[in-house]
Amino acid sequence: MKKLLSGNEAVALGAFESGVKVASAYPGTPSTEIMENFARYEGVYAEWAPNEKVAMEVVVGSSMAGVRALTSLKHVGLNVAADPLMTLTYIGIKGGLVIACADDPGMHSSQNEQDNRFYARFAQIPMFEPCDSQEARDMMPLAYEVSEKFDTPVLMRLTTRISHSKGVVDTSDSKVSDTSERYGFESDLKKFVMIPAHARARHPKLLEREQALQKISEKSDLNFIEWADRSVGVITSGISYQYVKEVLPDVSILKLGFTYPLPEQKIRDFAKQVTKLFVVEELEPYLEAKLREYGIEVAGKKFFSRIGELSPESVGKGFEKAGVLTEKLPSLRPLSADVQMPRPPLMCAACPHRGLYFALNKLKAIVHGDIGCYTLSVMPPLKSIETCLCMGASISMAHGMAKAKAAAGIDDQRPIFATIGDSTFFHSGINSLTDVVFNQSNVNVVILDNRITAMTGAQVNPGSGVTLQGEPTAAIDLEKLVRSLGVERVRALDPYDIKGTIEILKEEAAIEGPSVMISRGPCVQMTKANLNPVHQVNETDCIGCTLCLRLGCPAISQGDVISNKDGKKPIHYACIDPVLCRGCTMCAQVCKSKAISVKSSYPKE
Amino acid sequence: MTKNKKTTNILIVGTGGQGVVLASEILSYVAVESGFDAKKSEIHGMSQRGGVVSSHVRFGNKVASPTIMAGDADILLSFELAEAVRWLPYLAPGGKAAVSNQRIVPPIVTMGAADYPGNPEKLIIEQARDAVITDAQKIAGDLGNTKLVNTIMLGVISNYLNLPKENWKKVISGAVPQKFRDLNLVAFEKGCELG
Known part of the structure; x- marks a missing residue:
């Protein structure tokens, strides 16, 4: 069956199919819909926790009971949950544990655009990066397998354009894994109690695990090569892969989906077989720096910005600058000077x-x-x-x-x-x-x-x-x-x-x-009925003083010009949109001319 | 489409609460129903609070990027005049524009800190000569529900797309509440006549 799913919906589906029984999260754009969708599946427990740290600890407890568990969060949420994460990596898991983390390059709804790929390296845990909804769903069962096989949490790293883009997902092979053989808590003090003596013993295991994972990454199908023209080779991951496919469909690509630890040998082999090598990645030169560490000559951030989201046009421009784009990019029509008008988001009417x-x-x-x-x-x-x-x-x-x-x-x-x-x-x-x-x-x-x-x-x-x-x-x-x-x-x-x-x-x-x-005051998005009857401006009393406009209410605007005033600037009546007004009365309270009152007949209802 | 391209790109724009996302959802499903690969992308979050909303829809045999390259949109569908003007640079040469002539004036304009575009209709026609600028709100109102604007406008752009009409009707029927189904199908037909 083919479904049109967002990356977040796909992660939720993949988690359900992996046999996840417990999920806990704190909402945060662009990750929120993962938990909202997971909660709709039968036979699972899902909750909103008070914060990301709590959510992470909840799923650690579930994992210790041998149950597969999921937490989802936005990039800055992982800062809050970093404390449990950094020791969880020592403890490891019992039931598979995946942390689905959605970064927000471009800061569509965030206070920074930190690159959370570094958390995988920092915590020395495996990281998967899907490039579309199909991969997001397909990677989840693999993530749980890796988690259990290597006794580690797995970071599933998404970005806004993966989380919030919808794509076709083939779910014809859908089945729910039975992981019940792992169920049950068994005491294991040296694993579950991180006192210094136990932690010292766990640290070397963590390094061993990392080496073992490196070999797996080397062989993984998630890191694959699409051979084509070998004069240009591109190493890329996540959404950047799609932009490369869009602007340079005929070059050789090493597409990385298992991005920590990196498949060093595969990267070296690929690099050797192409003439010019590029890395295309959003935000920080995470891959590029590693390639340089390997001693591989590569160009990346020289052509593709460290700031904001990449896009087909910015990737196209980068390759144009690098001299490898043969086709001309579409030229932009001029933006009319008349549309410099910003339209910033607003608090709702009656908020x-x-x-x-x-x-x-x-x-x-x-x-x-x-x-x-x-x-x-x-x-x-x-x-x-x-x-x-x-x-x-x-x-x-x-x-x-x-x-x-x-x-x-x-x-x-x-x-x-x-x-x-x-x-x-x-x-x-x-x-x-x-x-x-x-x-x-x-x-x-x-x-x-x-x-x-x-x-x-x-x-x-x-x-x-x-x-x-x-x-x-x-x-x-x-x-x-x-x-x-x-x-x-x-x-x-x-x-x-x-x-x-x-x-x-x-x-x-x-x-x-x-x-x-x-x-x-309850959120007005949650209340259907108007707070009070809709209000209106009585034009015989309105003097156009704009006091009501200072509320910044989307329902209030300037109406007709008040005629018999001889000021130099035209003075307007205030005007209330009866469709938007929810009757909060604030405008009536601030009006000194008492020109705002309940509308005599209101069209709503 | 007239151009022989691999992927068809439709940019749907408007302001928060106008139903941009639902319209793009319907279009994407019509494309999938018609046997195409499809992707759509938009930004959720803060933009919902009365800000600018844009949704990219792309379909074809195999779609890579979920977003449309600037200057490569085959169709611009706008539910608001100033937003149509804002996103016109995305339109490819020879691209079609379909615009509902609603004006949503943001408070920043009423406070005197910015100006609403002077003659948006003229600016649209200058860039897209055969643009369909229509009073979809009035048509929707005459049909009995202003919420039908989206379905009417989808009817308009259906004329520019090689997607079977029966697939449009099937997806629209499934996407709207049952009691509004017939009305939406009438609105869709009405839109088809406008294109």
């Missing part, structure tokens, strides 16, 4: 975050941001946050800045705020808040509690009250949790009440010591 950041903007405060939809508050007109580093960092950075102000005697009266989403707080913000309590700093923390992990596409979190399977479960009460950590000043606020929110923010800012405010 509860809008009220909070509009209010924060009214305070002269230093506001730290975190990872989530609310990072969009850096954009005008809300323009509220000053920093964003990584998951959970808003609170710790606020703490550090408050301590620096005190320690260095910096005269700055601006209060310090940290703003963090509920999911990000459960992820790692909770640890940062522990520091604020432990070491008492004058920090005001706002937890934006929308009950969901919104930016990755609405995944449940420990505050949602439902599991990945949609089953009811305990919803962690943020207020009780924060109080139990030892925060004395804890209060809820309603971000849809702008005046009330400003008052609460001001009160807490004025008080010395830590305080936590929980800004409660």
Whole structure:
């Protein structure tokens, strides 16, 4: 049977067919759909964990019970899970264990574009890199075999264009592996308890394993040569292979799918038989540097950028520059100067975050941001946050800045705020808040509690009250949790009440010591009904002052020109799109002319 | 296609929430149903929040890159005027453009920080002389549901593609809720008449 699957769907299918029984992950673009799809298969357990480290440890436990397990994460998520990974590589596995990691070259939805291939080398674990959905699915059973045969976790490294591209997958040979002969936990202290004495004994085994894997990589069908014209040879992997096939279909290619350890002999043999050798790879010169180490003459990053995603056009241009492209690349039509208009992503109409950041903007405060939809508050007109580093960092950075102000005697009266989403707080913000309590700093923390992990596409979190399977479960009460950590000043606020929110923010800012405010408003993507009836602008009262536009609401725009005004610049009425408006009332609250009210008859419904 | 090429490239663009991804999904399945290899690629994540959305669809005997090389799109399908203008450079010489004439003006324009293109229809015609620019929203509204825009526009581009009409109808029927099936088939036919 032929199916059109994304790389992520293919990884999930491959995991299911490999007999994986347990999977745990924290959502992160572009990896999220792996877990969402895996969870839909019969007879498996899948969960959203509070963070990647926890997820990794969960599947390590499952593997120790002899059960095949999977964790999936985005590139920066592996930083969070690096702690268990770096010792897991000593311990090894019992049930096969695969870490499906999706890098984001080009940073479509990420804060950096680190190249996680180096994690395979760092942890000395085998790495597979599929070049399309078919390979992504087919590599999974092989990854589990290698994992169990060599007592190692395996890194399945994807990138955005693999994860989110769909391709035809032939599933006619589909069957689910029975791995039950491995089931059951057996005590093995020297393997499972990493005290120094045991770890010292494991380290040499790790080096032996690496040598054994190198031989396997040498023979693996995942590293194959497509012989053609031998005047040009290209060594490539992952999505870059597709771009090479696109622009140079007639050159010889060594396509690598088993990319750690590398097949040294195969690479040497290939290099010898071609006249000009190129490496085409996204981001860092991971392959190229290794070839140079072998003493092979090669060109790579000289022609193909270390920055961002590659594309058929950039690979084409690289080969053009290198003088090997005979066919002319398509020439671009001129881009009209008229379309310099950017269209940045926006918070949704009626998003509860809008009220909070509009209010924060009214305070002269230093506001730290975190990872989530609310990072969009850096954009005008809300323009509220000053920093964003990584998951959970808003609170710790606020703490550090408050301590620096005190320690260095910096005269700055601006209060310090940290703003963090509920999911990000459960992820790692909770640890940062522990520091604020432990070491008492004058920090005001706002937890934006929308009950969901919104930016990755609405995944449940420990505050949602439902599991990945949609089953009811305990919803962690943020207020009780924060109080139990030892925060004395804890209060809820309603971000849809702008005046009330400003008052609460001001009160807490004025008080010395830590305080936590929980800004409660469910994600509007999750609520079907409008919050209130749709609003409209009464043109007899609107004076065109643009105050409502400062909310940055996608439903509000400038309408017709107000006629009887003799200013030099034309003044426009505000205008509310009744299809987009969800009745959050914030615009009515900020309008000083009282020109915005409930629409008399609304077309919705 | 008129050009004798190995792969047919269709770029579908619009803004978050317009159904770009579903339209490209339907097209890809029609290609597979018609016996072709097909790939499609788009970016999920932040772009969903009202930003620019583009989806690349490619089909042929064997497709390598999931993305279209700039300047090599045989068809540009846009659900929004300014987005059509933005992506026109992707169109190959002699490529076809099909555009729903909806205007979605971003707040950055209403705040005065940027301008919406002055005469997008003119810019489109300059680059793609036989472009079909249509009031698909009105047609959809007349049929009873503005969400039919996507199906109408797929009908328009179906005229430029060598994919059997019955495969289009089969895939569309399977992709939409049953109660909207007949209406979508009518919308598809309507689109075919526009091309």
